[in-house]
Amino acid sequence: MALLTIRNLTVRFATSTGSFTAVDGIDLHVDKGEVLAVVGESGSGKSVSMLAAMGLLPDTAMVSADEMTFDGKDLLRMSPKERRKIIGREITMIFQEPIASLNPSFTTGYQIEEVLRYNAGLSKKAARARALELFKQVGIPDPEEKLKSYPHQMSGGQCQRVMIAMAIATGPRLLIADEPTTALDVTIQKQILDLLMELQEKTGMGLILITHDMGVVAETADRVQVQYKGKKMEEADVLSLFEAPKHPYTRALLSALPENATGDRLPTVASFFEGEVK
Amino acid sequence: MSVVVEGKNIIRDYHVPGSLTRAAKVVRAVKGISFSVERGKTLAIVGESGSGKSTLARIIALIDQSSGGELKIEGKPIDIAKEKPTREMRSKVQMVFQNPYGSLNPRQKIGDVLMEPLELNTDIPAAERRRRAEEMLVKVGLPAEHFNRYPHMFSGGQRQRIAIARALMLKPTLLVLDEPVSALDLSVQAQVLNLLRDLQEEFNLAYVFISHDLSVVRYIADDVLVMNKGEAVEQGSREELFANPKHPYTRELFAATPITDVEAIRERVARRKALRAAAI
Structure with a gap:
């Protein structure tokens, strides 16, 4: 059962030298309870396509699509007011830079209570209690104290946990995580990925994980979509993708992993496109 | 084999000044580390943020002074806290930084970027400086015509080549x-790693390679030093360390590094299927 369906999405940006196509006819769908990984290098349009679905792109972006539906509801033609009922409540998002995603002038407790009051409609008192519960759920040590802390007093991993707590506060049905662990150390990355997977399995929400890291894909995804320069290269379940990648670009990406180095030199994507490597 | 750089019990303390409510304190970022690198070899220093690996790198590169211990470059002891290193000494050790967007002056043409070290440290005439700069551009895989371009006209990988x-x-x-490939895309990372290998061979260079990525380290290193909270928890040859990591922290690092092994994926997928079946 499809939760989010996007067909033929194109995003163009008007620039001084003409229009630039960041996303070029992308199809994407994610089912209930499914973990979809969208993989690509910088410029592949993986973040932009998700921001387009969330309606978070600036006015200079021209978004067009044949279809963009969430749980059967048409996201393209609904009013901004209706859309706000879905975005931030049923679909939530976390970003790459956890410390920059939080407002430095307010305590983390204030910021999560704000989400709970405006998006979940809780009273001030109920929001406070629920915030504490959520902090405990995402494994923030010493949660009572941390609710009174400012973002700069916490580590990157802890800030990402706060972001995750805010993102699951409304009990969303789809969570979009845009490079959630790229700025974090490997041991912290593991903890955050484990937490996301645990929450996903417990709540049964859909999860779209945007990443450039094939290792992260291997450890989390059910299905994988590979993008390059705004176009979809390949889509497959995670096992077939790693076992038998079909598209040359996917093969190039996998063989460029240092752990897959066979000789002295690493095959590069460029050499792949020139046909040097089979 | 000649040893290029040797460190004995290197220490670095940072003094954190006190305030009205807080007493001043001393943080020991590097707690007595010893190492040596031979010509043509690579020592990788692995650790997470706060491990002191970049502090150690800056000491080795003669940018920061150490608070204790002994550093020798080509057998000569050097302590920049006590005396200014000679130009000759300075030119023996060079550094490449993590972020190629921040390490090049946006107002300086690439040619000037490359000629500046010669201008400051040598008496080589201008025409020869230019010739050497163009030659070096070609060596790192960029056309010599890029001499008059500015940094913003280059991609991240190209900028790292320039650095x-x-x-x-x-x-x-x-x-x-210092983390020379961590800001780069996977495919560009592979190109830069290949370039570093070629250059090492051509110039018989010793590398001190700072990284947090074990798969990159496995590819490039001869010896590995694992740092945690300022201490060297484990050091040894790459083969030894990857085959048989001894220290619990090294093992933790290995366990946390995602693997792309097909069997592991098969197991995980089966586990998730079983879990979902149980939920229904």
Whole structure:
């Protein structure tokens, strides 16, 4: 059962030298309870396509699509007011830079209570209690104290946990995580990925994980979509993708992993496109 | 084999000044580390943020002073806290930084970036400086015509090539590379790693390679030093360390590094299927 369906999405940006196509006819769908990984290098349009679905792109972006539906509801033609009922409540998002995603002038407790009051409609008192519960759920040590802390007093991993707590506060049905662990150390990355997977399995929400890291894909995804320069290269379940990648670009990406180095030199994507490597 | 750089019990303290409510304190960022690198070899220093690996790199590159211990470059002891290193000493050790967007001056043409070290440290005439800069551009895989371009006209991978070229202008024997590929895309990372290998072979360079990525380390290193909270928890040859990590922290690092092994994926997928079946 499809939760989010996007067909033929194109995003163009008007620039001084003409229009630039960041996303070029992308199809994407994610089912209930499914973990979809969208993989690509910088410029592949993986973040932009998700921001387009969330309606978070600036006015200079021209978004067009044949279809963009969430749980059967048409996201393209609904009013901004209706859309706000879905975005931030049923679909939530976390970003790459956890410390920059939080407002430095307010305590983390204030910021999560704000989400709970405006998006979940809780009273001030109920929001406070629920915030504490959520902090405990995402494994923030010493949660009572941390609710009174400012973002700069916490580590990157802890800030990402706060972001995750805010993102699951409304009990969303789809969570979009845009490079959630790229700025974090490997041991912290593991903890955050484990937490996301645990929450996903417990709540049964859909999860779209945007990443450039094939290792992260291997450890989390059910299905994988590979993008390059705004176009979809390949889509497959995670096992077939790693076992038998079909598209040359996917093969190039996998063989460029240092752990897959066979000789002295690493095959590069460029050499792949020139046909040097089979 | 000649040893290019040797450190004995290197220490670095940072003094954190006190305030009205807080007493001043001393943080020991590097707690007595010893190492040596031979010509043509690579020592990788692995650790997470706060492990002191970049502090150590800056000490080796003669940018920061150490608070204790002994550093020798090509057998000569050097302590920049006590005396200014000679130009000759400076040109032996060069550094490449992590962020190629921040390490090049946006108002300086690439040619000037490459010629500046020669201008400051040598008496080589202008025409020869230019010739060497163009030659170095070609060596790192960029056309010599890019001489008059500005940094913003280059991609991240190309900028890192320029930063490497700049570091090589003075014909150093040791290159300190602080996370040189972690800001780059996977495919570009592979190109830069290949380039570093070629250059090492051509110039017989010693590398001190700082990284947090074990798969990159496995590819490039001869010896590995694992740092945690300022201490060297484990050091040894790459083969030894990857085959049989001894220290619990090293094992933790290995366990946390995602693997792309097909069997592991098969197991995980089966586990998730079973879990979902149980839920229904």
